Amino acid sequence: MTFVETMALPNAVRLIDDYHLDRPGVIGTYVLLGDEPALIDPGPTTVLPHLEMGLQALGLTLDDIRAVLLSHIHLDHAGATGTIVARNPHVKVYVHQRGAPHIVAPERLLRSAARLYQDMMDYLWGEFCAVPQDNVVPLSGGEMVQLGSRKLQVYDAPGHASHHVVYFEEASGAAFIGDNGGVCLPGSSHSRPATPPPDIDVEAWVQTLNMVLDLQPKWLLLTHFGAMDNPARYIDDYRTRLLQWADIVQNGMQSGADEAAQIAQLQARADADLGASADSELGVRYQQAISLEQTWQGLVRYWQKRAEREHAAGNQDLI
Numbered sequence: 001m002t003f004v005e006t007m008a009l010p011n012a013v014r015l016i017d018d019y020h021l022d023r024p025g026v027i028g029t030y031v032l033l034g035d036e037p038a039l040i041d042p043g044p045t046t047v048l049p050h051l052e053m054g055l056q057a058l059g060l061t062l063d064d065i066r067a068v069l070l071s072h073i074h075l076d077h078a079g080a081t082g083t084i085v086a087r088n089p090h091v092k093v094y095v096h097q098r099g100a101p102h103i104v105a106p107e108r109l110l111r112s113a114a115r116l117y118q119d120m121m122d123y124l125w126g127e128f129c130a131v132p133q134d135n136v137v138p139l140s141g142g143e144m145v146q147l148g149s150r151k152l153q154v155y156d157a158p159g160h161a162s163h164h165v166v167y168f169e170e171a172s173g174a175a176f177i178g179d180n181g182g183v184c185l186p187g188s189s190h191s192r193p194a195t196p197p198p199d200i201d202v203e204a205w206v207q208t209l210n211m212v213l214d215l216q217p218k219w220l221l222l223t224h225f226g227a228m229d230n231p232a233r234y235i236d237d238y239r240t241r242l243l244q245w246a247d248i249v250q251n252g253m254q255s256g257a258d259e260a261a262q263i264a265q266l267q268a269r270a271d272a273d274l275g276a277s278a279d280s281e282l283g284v285r286y287q288q289a290i291s292l293e294q295t296w297q298g299l300v301r302y303w304q305k306r307a308e309r310e311h312a313a314g315n316q317d318l319i
């Protein structure tokens, strides 16, 4: 059984555990039930057999799916989209307009991901099929996605990525926030920042979190992993943690310590947050959902880009 029965979820929403690399509770796909069933973030192609098993347990198949809603186009969320559309050409794919060109012609996306994952690409994510342009519905925020009688409002939501959206269903109070809520895996009470390269933006992220709070959601739905029924407390805690981790990385950069020492410092903080060591089963699942090295690299890049921007602005003032 791969759909999650033990977790409370909003009305007519189900969560399929995608068992990424056969490990539970790392990547999840939400199923919106109703007269036009839809998936939110189908996961990578490597998990498709598990996704199909989960659908089957819900009395559905891929043929029943009318839409795929992508929070963003990172491969752990969006990798299977093209394969699903190839099997069911009626599926509409909702995606941020900045991400849309890269699922239609994925070469740049795959090159960028290969820099991070190198020879692990196939093992982790499997094939990435291009999504035909005609299936794609580009979003910029402000749209309403209508799925039969269900309505989801779309919000532009930069932070974890510049091409991230949040879907909010007012009727159920469900905010599908993708990776903008970081990672909070079953068995842990703490969130972990999800800050991979190349385009995280901490200031935009804080604004996005505040925007989600203003919606007064009853639920936050994370891809990694599950439904949080205490949105205000969760976001408050996550925002604090994100800023703390950004500070740790900035202090590390300024200390002149070498890269390994800086990452070890962040790892120590992560282990303390978790109350578990990196090699415990929970630690391994966190590392699979978002590696510490990538978390560190993403924040380093953020600080470097910010310094460049400030430097350029400073030069501007002198002219």
Ligand SMILES: [Zn+2]
Binding pocket: 072, 074, 077, 160, 161, 179
């Ligand atoms: Zn992501």
